[in-house]
Amino acid sequence: MFSELPLLSLVIWTPILGGLLVLATGSHRRGGLQAKVLTLLVSLLTFALSVLLFTGFDTTTAEMQFTELQPWIATFNVYYHLGVDGISMPLIVLTTFTTALVVIAGWEVIKTKPAQYMAAFLILEGLMNGAFASLDAMLFYVFWEALLIPMFIIIGIWGGPNRVYATLKFFLYTFLGSVFMLVALIYLYFQTGTFEIGDFHAVQIGLTAQIWLFLAFLVAFAVKVPMWPVHTWLPDAHVEAPTGGSVILAAIMLKLGAYGFLRFSLPITPDASHSLDWLMILLSLVAVVYIGFVALIQQDMKKLIAYSSISHMGFVTLGFFVAFSIFENTGSWRGVAMGIEGGMVQMISHGFVSGAMFLCVGVLYDRLHSRQIADYGGVVNTMPLFAGFMVLFAMANAGLPGTAGFVGEFMVILSAFKANFWYAFLAATTLILGAAYTLWMVKRVIYGKVVHEGVATLKDINAREFLFLGVLAVAVLALGLWPAPLLEVMGPTVANLVEHIAVSKL
Amino acid sequence: MNFETPDFLPVVPELFVLGMACLILVVDLFLSDRSRVVTYLMSQATLVGALVVTLGLSSPIAQVTMNGTFVLDPMATLLKSVVYIASFVAFLYAKDYLRARSLFKGEFFLLGLFAVLGMMVLISAHSMLTVYLGLELMSLSLYAMVALQRNSATASEAAMKYFILGAMASAMLLYGMSMLYGATGTLDLGELGARVQGAGPSSLVLVFGLVFLIVGIAFKLGAVPFHMWVPDVYHGAPTAVTLFVSSAPKLAAFAMLMRLLVDGLPGLHGHWQDMLILLAVLSVALGNVLAIAQANIKRLLAYSGISHVGFLLMGVLAGTPEGYAAGMYYAIAYVIMTLGGFGMVILMSRAGFEADRLEDYKGLNERSPWFALMMLILMFSMAGVPPFLGFWAKLAVLEAVVSIDLIWVAVVAVVFSVIGAFYYLRVVKYMYFDKPEDEHSLVAGSDLRFLLSANGLAVLGLGIFPGSLLALCASAIG
Numbered sequence: 001m002f003s004e005l006p007l008l009s010l011v012i013w014t015p016i017l018g019g020l021l022v023l024a025t026g027s028h029r030r031g032g033l034q035a036k037v038l039t040l041l042v043s044l045l046t047f048a049l050s051v052l053l054f055t056g057f058d059t060t061t062a063e064m065q066f067t068e069l070q071p072w073i074a075t076f077n078v079y080y081h082l083g084v085d086g087i088s089m090p091l092i093v094l095t096t097f098t099t100a101l102v103v104i105a106g107w108e109v110i111k112t113k114p115a116q117y118m119a120a121f122l123i124l125e126g127l128m129n130g131a132f133a134s135l136d137a138m139l140f141y142v143f144w145e146a147l148l149i150p151m152f153i154i155i156g157i158w159g160g161p162n163r164v165y166a167t168l169k170f171f172l173y174t175f176l177g178s179v180f181m182l183v184a185l186i187y188l189y190f191q192t193g194t195f196e197i198g199d200f201h202a203v204q205i206g207l208t209a210q211i212w213l214f215l216a217f218l219v220a221f222a223v224k225v226p227m228w229p230v231h232t233w234l235p236d237a238h239v240e241a242p243t244g245g246s247v248i249l250a251a252i253m254l255k256l257g258a259y260g261f262l263r264f265s266l267p268i269t270p271d272a273s274h275s276l277d278w279l280m281i282l283l284s285l286v287a288v289v290y291i292g293f294v295a296l297i298q299q300d301m302k303k304l305i306a307y308s309s310i311s312h313m314g315f316v317t318l319g320f321f322v323a324f325s326i327f328e329n330t331g332s333w334r335g336v337a338m339g340i341e342g343g344m345v346q347m348i349s350h351g352f353v354s355g356a357m358f359l360c361v362g363v364l365y366d367r368l369h370s371r372q373i374a375d376y377g378g379v380v381n382t383m384p385l386f387a388g389f390m391v392l393f394a395m396a397n398a399g400l401p402g403t404a405g406f407v408g409e410f411m412v413i414l415s416a417f418k419a420n421f422w423y424a425f426l427a428a429t430t431l432i433l434g435a436a437y438t439l440w441m442v443k444r445v446i447y448g449k450v451v452h453e454g455v456a457t458l459k460d461i462n463a464r465e466f467l468f469l470g471v472l473a474v475a476v477l478a479l480g481l482w483p484a485p486l487l488e489v490m491g492p493t494v495a496n497l498v499e500h501i502a503v504s505k506l
Numbered sequence: 507m508n509f510e511t512p513d514f515l516p517v518v519p520e521l522f523v524l525g526m527a528c529l530i531l532v533v534d535l536f537l538s539d540r541s542r543v544v545t546y547l548m549s550q551a552t553l554v555g556a557l558v559v560t561l562g563l564s565s566p567i568a569q570v571t572m573n574g575t576f577v578l579d580p581m582a583t584l585l586k587s588v589v590y591i592a593s594f595v596a597f598l599y600a601k602d603y604l605r606a607r608s609l610f611k612g613e614f615f616l617l618g619l620f621a622v623l624g625m626m627v628l629i630s631a632h633s634m635l636t637v638y639l640g641l642e643l644m645s646l647s648l649y650a651m652v653a654l655q656r657n658s659a660t661a662s663e664a665a666m667k668y669f670i671l672g673a674m675a676s677a678m679l680l681y682g683m684s685m686l687y688g689a690t691g692t693l694d695l696g697e698l699g700a701r702v703q704g705a706g707p708s709s710l711v712l713v714f715g716l717v718f719l720i721v722g723i724a725f726k727l728g729a730v731p732f733h734m735w736v737p738d739v740y741h742g743a744p745t746a747v748t749l750f751v752s753s754a755p756k757l758a759a760f761a762m763l764m765r766l767l768v769d770g771l772p773g774l775h776g777h778w779q780d781m782l783i784l785l786a787v788l789s790v791a792l793g794n795v796l797a798i799a800q801a802n803i804k805r806l807l808a809y810s811g812i813s814h815v816g817f818l819l820m821g822v823l824a825g826t827p828e829g830y831a832a833g834m835y836y837a838i839a840y841v842i843m844t845l846g847g848f849g850m851v852i853l854m855s856r857a858g859f860e861a862d863r864l865e866d867y868k869g870l871n872e873r874s875p876w877f878a879l880m881m882l883i884l885m886f887s888m889a890g891v892p893p894f895l896g897f898w899a900k901l902a903v904l905e906a907v908v909s910i911d912l913i914w915v916a917v918v919a920v921v922f923s924v925i926g927a928f929y930y931l932r933v934v935k936y937m938y939f940d941k942p943e944d945e946h947s948l949v950a951g952s953d954l955r956f957l958l959s960a961n962g963l964a965v966l967g968l969g970i971f972p973g974s975l976l977a978l979c980a981s982a983i984g
Contacts, residue, residue, distance in 0.1 A: 179920035
């Protein structure tokens with residue numbers, strides 16, 4: 001009965017129009033209660049719509065589903081073309097899920113201009129959904145760039161003391177990356193005559209041109225992921241952003257970059273991806289190992305989680321780009337899919353886990369207004385319930401089997417083995433490093449004796465906080481124990497992608 | 507002697523504006539200062555009437571009349587229509603500003619109307635003489651407008667600079683024209699195009715003349731390295747005049763570029779392409795870099811305008827119909843955005859307070875969330891961030907240069923537009939992230955508020971649905 005609805009348009013425009021409505025009607029009086037209620041309703045409605053996407057999804061095909069096609073700009077041959085496959089659909093559900101949690105998490109915390117805060121998140125949600133659902137490259141680019149604006153505002157208005165620096169750095173870094181992609185897209189437009197991503201996939205391109213295109217896409221996506229060495233905006237942005245902003249950044253925005261590799265880089269420039277895969281593997285391993293060490297020495301909890309995000313995203317890109325080495329080693333394209341699927345699972349699980357970690361830090365920050373590890377210690381004595389959640393999420397962050405964090409990492413390490421022992425060896429160090437930096441932080445924050453006065457007066461989490469942490473805990477465990485539905489959804493699409501990149505475009 | 511009566515029909519809009527301007531000139535003499543608003547209303551009515559007449563006369567075929575000196579084609583119709591609308595908006599924004607500074611005189615509107623007439627003649631020029639005629643009528647009116655505030659030293663200085671440099675540029679242009687005339691023996695642009703084609707592209711005197719033409723055009727557009735007057739004039743002139751100078755005349759200058767180079771010298775495309783690449787790259791680079799150092803928003807918008815001119819030139823230098831359409835689209839988009847930008851400066855100002863420092867925008871989101879949002883839209887649009895109008899304009903010109911394989915120009919342009927994004931973001935930063943220092947409420951009248959909102963929303967609306975304006979530009983080039 002829902003199959004006739006333009007579901008993708010609805011998950012894009014419901015939050016955007018809802019956000020504008022909140023902006024227009026929401027007063028900041030009475031703590032912006034009306035705006036908050038309206039925002040919650042809109043975000044829950046959007047989540048419900050995205051659940052329909054999940055339930056109505058046909059897991060037997062790699063075809064684009066729920067497609068919508070309307071002419072948009074005749075002069076440039078740009079279409080309003082939407083559709084999802086097994087790669088983008090889970091990311092849309094993740095987006096709507098996370099946004100609803102963020103709205104709940106910001107409920108009592110945001111005191112200045114709550115209506116604008118809520119509206120910014122709703123508009124951001126719609127734009128992110130649009131980026132994941134676009135099948136037209138120009139439409140994708142419009143969403144991709146436009147979502148910088150609400151994020152710029154969110155960090156700049158509700159962020160910490162150094163927020164202006166952080167938000168400018170965030171915006172300019174990502175903007176610089178994207179404009180190269182814009183030139184690449186225009187170049188592809190003159191090769192194909194359209195902005196259809198599907199036509200970009202099919203077009204034959206010479207190796208030199210492919211390498212330039214690959215590099216242009218790389219700049220755009222590497223900044224977003226972020227990969228070493230263009231990751232430096234992330235710790236700043238994460239630390240200064242309000243909790244909700246950090247959650248969205250880590251859980252979804254970073255995924256946009258990884259999604260770009262799957263949607264653009266690999267299928268459009270398979271030969272360049274093949275000849276430059278050493279670079280990608282190198283950068284991924286540097287992120288995993290070096291950034292892991294960097295995380296170890298952080299004194300600021302948010303910064304630590306930010307670096308751990310970079311390290312985990314290194315796994316995602318590693319999973320995507322070991323494909324070619326596996327093929328060279330084993331001579332067959334079977335087994336390649338596991339690396340890509342592992343990267344995908346890692347994206348989703350990192351969405352849950354990093355979001356949960358940032359929310360935990362947010363819970364502590366709301367009480368003591370400090371993110372310094374040294375200001376805590378012995379939290380378990382005053383907040384036992386919270387400590388339980390935080391330990392669970394920390395375990396997931398460290399990749400403990402049974403939690404979401406394990407599945408993706410395990411799949412990636414396994415496929416890295418097929419490529420090269422040393423890739424797998426270096427990647428596996430994260431099991432030690434990740435455990436070290438996360439659990440050491442937990443030890444210093446949660447356990448031990450209460451030494452600070454503030455900690456002694458802490459109140460345990462209230463019902464609202466229990467709600468969002470509880471939902472995330474269920475998600476983390478569910479994905480860790482039973483990842484089959486997710487793998488089933490992405491299976492045919494990934495298989496199709498592997499078939500596609502196996503064919504040279506030269 | 508064989509005397510033929512020319513077809514006056516295509517010239518009716520010009521005759522109408524001329525007639526009305528003369529009428530207003532006489533009426534204004536008999537008005538007291540209190541009823542000066544009649545002059546304003548008549549001027550606005552003239553612009554509306556001219557728009558109606560121009561649209562009524564529009565036809566898809568180019569009509570050449572007045573012994574081959576005047577042409578009415580779809581491009582002229584579109585550009586003139588935008589000139590009327592832009593001038594209408596500029597007059598409306600200017601009204602309260604002028605009144606608050608006792609500058610609300612008939613001269614502003616009359617000079618404005620004569621400048622509009624000059625732009626119309628320039629846009630419809632089909633002979634080098636007509637180009638010069640229109641250009642001088644426009645420029646002389648603008649010089650006088652800049653000097654309108656007689657007791658202001660900066661305004662007088664700006665007017666002097668503008669006048670002297672402008673006269674030099676006109677002289678250069680004339681010199682170039684004389685060379686072309688000497689080499690080909692014709693002033694008619696269509697005829698010139700045909701003869702240059704015959705002479706071959708390597709004729710030295712033609713190229714020499716071309717250089718001087720380009721200097722003249724680049725000056726009027728404000729392209730680097732002929733941009734020196736722009737920041738000083740924009741800064742020194744009363745904001746209402748800056749608003750007018752920065753908007754509609756850009757369209758006329760674009761038309762001059764099209765008439766002289768594309769209609770008149772298509773045979774020298776290879777030569778003028780190289781020169782325009784140089785001008786475009788320098789303008790984009792210098793405009794964006796120097797804008798970062800500005801603390802005055804009028805100067806900031808001036809340097810930003812210089813960089814926009816660089817983008818506009820990129821469309822034209824491609825030498826393809828799509829490129830010309832892209833250039834025109836960029837010019838129109840720029841005019842819409844700059845009207846909004848200076849309109850905001852006027853909105854924020856009041857008697858004795860110009861609101862032209864960046865600090866004056868601190869905390870605008872607290873004082874007026876609606877207009878902060880409008881300014882945010884304008885700033886992101888100028889920076890070229892989708893989904894606003896400015897993005898599509900940039901996309902159109904980038905497509906034009908990529909289509910002729912000048913990918914490096916596109917890359918340079920986008921890199922400098924990222925650098926440029928910084929100063930637009932800084933304005934947003936002042937508005938949204940800082941606390942207000944100035945607690946006065948905004949005093950602007952409701953007509954200004956309404957039109958400025960419409961202006962901001964147009965930038966958003968034309969960004970979400972850019973198709974129609976793009977198609978309009980494409981069909982105007984034909």
